[in-house]
Amino acid sequence: xxxxxxNMIVGRLMHSPAMRQAPATLRLRSLAxxxxxxxxxxxxxxxxxxxxxxxxxxxxxxxxxxxxxDGGASSSAGxxxxxxxxxxxxxxxxxxxxxxxxxxxxAGWGMSGAAIYDALQSSPELISLNMTGVLIVYSSLFARWxxxxxxxxxxxxGCHVTNVVAxxxxxxxxxxxxxxxxxxxxxxxxxxxxxxxxxxGVACVLAGPAVQGAIxxxxxxxxxxxxxxxxxxxxxxFWAPMSKWMISGASFLDLNRPTEKISLAQYTAxxxxxxxxxRYALLVTPINYTLSSVNxxxxxxxxxxxxxKVKADFMP
Numbered sequence: 001x002x003x004x005x006x007n008m009i010v011g012r013l014m015h016s017p018a019m020r021q022a023p024a025t026l027r028l029r030s031l032a033x034x035x036x037x038x039x040x041x042x043x044x045x046x047x048x049x050x051x052x053x054x055x056x057x058x059x060x061x062x063x064x065x066x067x068x069x070d071g072g073a074s075s076s077a078g079x080x081x082x083x084x085x086x087x088x089x090x091x092x093x094x095x096x097x098x099x100x101x102x103x104x105x106x107a108g109w110g111m112s113g114a115a116i117y118d119a120l121q122s123s124p125e126l127i128s129l130n131m132t133g134v135l136i137v138y139s140s141l142f143a144r145w146x147x148x149x150x151x152x153x154x155x156x157x158g159c160h161v162t163n164v165v166a167x168x169x170x171x172x173x174x175x176x177x178x179x180x181x182x183x184x185x186x187x188x189x190x191x192x193x194x195x196x197x198x199x200x201g202v203a204c205v206l207a208g209p210a211v212q213g214a215i216x217x218x219x220x221x222x223x224x225x226x227x228x229x230x231x232x233x234x235x236x237x238f239w240a241p242m243s244k245w246m247i248s249g250a251s252f253l254d255l256n257r258p259t260e261k262i263s264l265a266q267y268t269a270x271x272x273x274x275x276x277x278x279r280y281a282l283l284v285t286p287i288n289y290t291l292s293s294v295n296x297x298x299x300x301x302x303x304x305x306x307x308x309k310v311k312a313d314f315m316p
Contacts, residue, residue, distance in 0.1 A: 097151055097283035104276035105146075105155035111269035112159055116166045124177035129190050132171045133197075138243040139163040145240040150285040208234050230286035241281075241291035248298040255304060259312040267306040274299025 093099045143160035146153040178187050212234040215227040231237035274295045281292035 094279075095283065097280065100276055100280035100283060101151065101153045102155060104273060104280050105153060105159055107269055107272040107276055108156055108159045111266065111273055112163045112166075114263065114265045114269055116163070124173045127170050127174040127177075129171065129174050132167050132174065133190075133194055134243075134246060135167045136164055136171070137197075137201075138247060139167065141236060141240040141243050144236045148236065231288050231290070237286060237288055238290060241288060241294045244291070244294045244298070248294055248301065255301065257305065259309050262305050262309040264306070264309055264313070267302050267309060270302035271299060271306050274302055 139160040143157045143164065146157035146160065175187055175191075178184075212227050216224050218224060226232050227234060229235075233239075274297075277295035278292050278299060281288040281295065
């Protein structure tokens with residue numbers, strides 16, 4: 001009876017719904033374990049390995065294409081930072097031609113504005129025709145230089161174009177005043193000199209390329225090298241700073257000028273211009289050492305006059 005009863009109980013359990021599902025579940029789990037890919041069971045040969053004590057490198061250990069986030073910043077694993085980002089991080093305002101060019105242009109606008117204001121307020125008999133002509137040539141050359149230099153400085157070009165227009169107006173006022181007062185001979189003499197200077201300038205511009213080519217092809221050593229230079233004597237990069245030497249030389253040589261004849265605003269602008277352009281000339285293309293040297297001289301002489309003016313007016 002005991003055996004019969006046990007067999008009946010076991011038979012009922014074996015044919016119950018729970019027992020019928022159990023073998024199927026076991027078979028599915030077994031098949032799933034067999035069907036697992038090899039990559040999940042066996043590590044890849046090129047998988048990164050670290051020895052004990054090595055620092056963990058998330059970007060190195062992560063699979064290619066994974067994005068690693070660290071403190072809110074993300075980077076793509078296996079990729080180095082771009083050269084543009086690296087160069088932008090290493091650059092600064094000290095090495096920025098745009099920064100120094102804008103600063104120099106603003107200082108130039110201040111100098112030109114002060115000069116234009118003083119000129120417009122002065123009477124025509126105080127206008128110097130010779131200096132006015134020099135300023136027209138100077139600003140014309142620098143307007144051209146600012147337009148062709150790399151990076152282009154349109155703010156500076158606009159400053160010098162404005163100065164050319166203002167000085168031309170001053171020239172007109174001075175000529176009309178002298179004619180009204182019977183100084184026709186003086187006016188004619190000055191105009192003849194101006195015409196000869198203009199004709200010589202046009203001839204140099206037209207004949208310059210041919211002369212430059214002849215000198216370069218003659219293989220004259222240093223002379224040919226200088227003639228072929230990007231900032232050589234056949235380019236505006238040379239003549240623009242040379243015209244500034246003519247203007248700065250007067251200030252540099254007249255170091256004992258009476259302080260009552262020194263304009264505080266004008267010499268402040270000149271000092272800043274010399275400072276900014278001394279650095280700016282070394283960052284443009286082509287590098288202009290002549291322009292840098294003339295502005296070093298301008299900064300020194302203008303700062304000397306500015307210091308004398310400040311001492312005389314504010315530190316008696």
